Amino acid sequence: MKAAICSQYGPPEVLQLQEVAMPLCKDNEILVKIMATAVNSGDVRVRGLVVSGFLKIVMRLVLGFFKPRRPILGTVYAGIVVETGKNISQFKVDEKVFGITGFKFGTYAEYISVNEKSIVTHMPINASFEAAASLPFGWHTAIHFLERAGIENVKKPKVLIYGSTGSVGVAAVQLANYFNVALTVVCSSEGRELMRNLGVDNVICYDLQDFTQTPQKFDIIFDAVGKTSKPVCKHLLNTGGNFVTVGGLDMATEKVIHLQFIRQLFEKRKCRAIIDRVYPFSDIVAAHAYVDAGRKKGDVVVTMCEIDEVVK
Ligand SMILES: NC(=O)c1ccc[n+]([C@@H]2O[C@H](COP(=O)([O-])OP(=O)(O)OC[C@H]3O[C@@H](n4cnc5c(N)ncnc54)[C@H](OP(=O)(O)O)[C@@H]3O)[C@@H](O)[C@H]2O)c1
Structure with missing residues (x-):
């Protein structure tokens, strides 16, 4: 099978498409033909070892000191089950699944074997492979942080999302809408239209206005891009x-x-895939370069093969 191999940390060009052995499907695993993956901010951070100070050492210890220990990067996938191990009960051949592998990586490849008990489930029935692959990274992050902030515990909280147009941002906006909060977002004026499309009326454009001067107060402030801080926003908190x-x-x-939960929301049309660009697998270097620039709106998806190839 083809896989994008990362044999050293560095710029997007360190990724090279190569033929590698097919993964085996063990008794507790399903073998998935990956139809789409996504290039996320986390992927480019790992590829380029983009962290500062002592975290660089920590990352090298976790990921591999001189090069990634797991050379096939990528953490999200949507695809079709093509083989099941003998102990598998939840999945059948030909079913569509999507998932996230986290630090196990391995999704920049045509096939992946994953444990049935890993973070994998059936795709939303109304989702394309591209849409399904675009969801897990941003949505998992948004759910984690907004749960931590207690979004479910306050009745109609006032919420500010700083950096609302990235993968995490667009998921957080939709999740906030799902919880029926009073929402204000901060993004660049380039993102204003997207926010309007997601039903947000209160948009502060950071290139036109200093959001820290707003007279509003909030119950929750979520920095979804890591570019502000509590000391900067403290006076805006109730x-x-x-x-x-x-x-x-x-x-x-x-x-x-x-x-x-993401699947249910997508099926109820409470969650939309916001896809900025789609690249073929052969252009994964270009996909990484685009994500490296830090300006993507929503998600960048990579398709592994023509959908028609496997439609039965
Ligand atoms: N702690 C965790 O567990 C965790 C998990 C996932 C992600 N993260 C981190 O979260 C961050 C965001 O991830 P992501 O995947 O959403 O990133 P992303 O999609 O690459 O974010 C890009 C978006 O951020 C906007 N942006 C850039 N600079 C901004 C600024 N100064 N103020 C407001 N918006 C700005 C860009 O639009 P404009 O340029 O038009 O403003 C663009 O839409 C990354 O640093 C990632 O490493 C952390």
């Missing part, structure tokens, strides 16, 4: 209000119940 950020040491944890 008493007892919470500030949470993707930019600290707190890491979002992936849970299968969250993936199932």
Whole structure:
């Protein structure tokens, strides 16, 4: 099978498409033909080892000191089950599934074997492979941080999402809408239209206005891009209000119940895939370069093969 191999940390060009052995399907695993994956901010951070200070050492210890220990990067996938191990009960051949592998990586490939108990579930019935692959990264992160901020515990909380147009941002906006909060977002004026399309009326464009001067107060402030801080926003919080950020040491944890929740929301049309660009697998270097620039709106998807190839 083809896979994008990352044999050293560095710029997008370190990724090279190569032929590698097909993964085996063990007794507790399903073999998935990946139809789509996504290039997320986390992927480019790992590829380029883009962290500062002592975290670089931590990352090298976790991921591999001189090069990634797991050379096939990529953490999200949507595809078709093509083989099941003998102990598998939840999945059948030909079913469409999507999932997230976290630090196991391995999704920049045509096939992946995953444990039935890993973060994998059936795709929303109304989702394309591209849409399904675009959802897990941003949504898992948004669910983790907004749960942590207590979005479910306050009645109609006033919420500010800073950096609302990235993968995490667009998921957080939709999740906030689902919880029926009073929402204000901060993004660049380039993102204003997208926010309007997601039903947000209160948009502060950071290139036109200093959001810290708003007279409003909030119960929750979620920094979804890691580019502001609690000291900067503290005066905007109501008493007892919470500030949470993707930019600290707190890491979002992936849970299968969250993936199932995402599927339900998508099927109820409470969650939309916001896809900025789609690249073929052969252009994965270009996809990484685009995500590296840090300006994408929503998600960048990579398709592994023509859908027609496997439609039966
Ligand atoms: N802690 C965790 O567990 C965790 C999990 C996932 C992600 N993260 C981190 O969360 C961050 C966001 O992830 P992501 O995948 O959503 O990133 P992303 O999609 O690459 O974010 C890009 C978006 O951020 C906007 N942006 C850039 N600079 C901004 C600024 N100064 N103020 C407001 N918006 C700005 C860009 O639009 P404009 O340029 O038009 O403003 C663009 O839409 C990343 O740093 C990632 O590493 C952390």
